Amino acid sequence: MTPKEFVTKYLPFAKQTEIKTGISALFILAQAALETGWGKSTPGNLFFGVKDTDGINGNEQLLTTSEYLPTDKKNFPQIISVTWDAAKKLYHYVVKDYFRKYDTPEGSFTDHANFFLKNSRYNIALIYRSDPYRFATEIAKAGYATDPNYADSLHKMIDTIKRQID
Numbered sequence: 001m002t003p004k005e006f007v008t009k010y011l012p013f014a015k016q017t018e019i020k021t022g023i024s025a026l027f028i029l030a031q032a033a034l035e036t037g038w039g040k041s042t043p044g045n046l047f048f049g050v051k052d053t054d055g056i057n058g059n060e061q062l063l064t065t066s067e068y069l070p071t072d073k074k075n076f077p078q079i080i081s082v083t084w085d086a087a088k089k090l091y092h093y094v095v096k097d098y099f100r101k102y103d104t105p106e107g108s109f110t111d112h113a114n115f116f117l118k119n120s121r122y123n124i125a126l127i128y129r130s131d132p133y134r135f136a137t138e139i140a141k142a143g144y145a146t147d148p149n150y151a152d153s154l155h156k157m158i159d160t161i162k163r164q165i166d
Contacts, residue, residue, distance in 0.1 A: 001039040006032075007164040009039070010047075013109040021113040027132035028109065030157035044101025048112040049145070052098040060098040067093040068146040088148055132158050 001009070010032060014025035032047040033039070044061045052060035062077060068090040072082055078096035085092045102108040116122045116129075116139070125138030133155055140151035147153070 003033070003038055003160055004164050006038045007161055010105065010109075011165070013106055016106075017109045017113045020110075021117060021129070023113055023116065023126075023129045024132040024135060026158050026161055027135050027154070028112065029161050030132065030136065030154050031112075032109075033161065034153055034157045042105075044099075045103065045105050045108045046099050046101060047105065047108045048115075050100045050112065050115055052100045054098075059100055061101045062096050063099050064094065064096055065099075066147075067095060067097075068148060069093060090146075090148070 007029060010029060011025065014028040014032075017023060017028055018025040035049045036042050036047055043063060046061070046063075049065070054060075064080065067074070067076075068085065068088060070090055072084075072091045074091075074093065076093070076095040076097050080094040080096065082094075083092050100108075100111065102111065116126065121142045122139060122144075125135050125142055128134035128138055136154035136158065137151045140154070144150065
């Protein structure tokens with residue numbers, strides 16, 4: 001799917017979520033695009049990489065993912081590989097971990113917004129929910145992803161999405 005096709009298809013969901021929560025539709029689309037490779041990978045309608053913490057109640061799926069962590073001793077359901085990334089000064093894990101799954105894309109967008117609203121670690125980010133760039137920076141600071149360049153990646157995606165809408 002091209003960026004233009006992605007934006008055309010999913011912008012209505014992002015706008016609905018923005019109306020309900022105040023979280024910028026640009027941010028929502030940028031994160032969805034980044035997490036899915038412009039919609040190339042959406043198993044179980046998973047757009048945002050939200051982990052499932054228990055892996056036992058039927059709303060989860062076991063998927064391969066990359067994680068960057070400061071230690072080489074982390075528990076995952078399955079570890080495929082662990083390597084030291086000297087440039088990032090972190091361990092790079094390739095693992096299988098549990099992520100949420102959804103019946104529809106709309107379910108994913110709604111849950112994504114609720115995730116931020118229900119987790120107090122994102123309280124500072126929520127102050128900037130209408131500013132997609134600052135919101136991206138703050139959720140990264142709050143630990144949404146282990147990639148140390150996550151905020152920069154989101155900023156670039158926001159720029160790309162803006163060009164598709166204009």
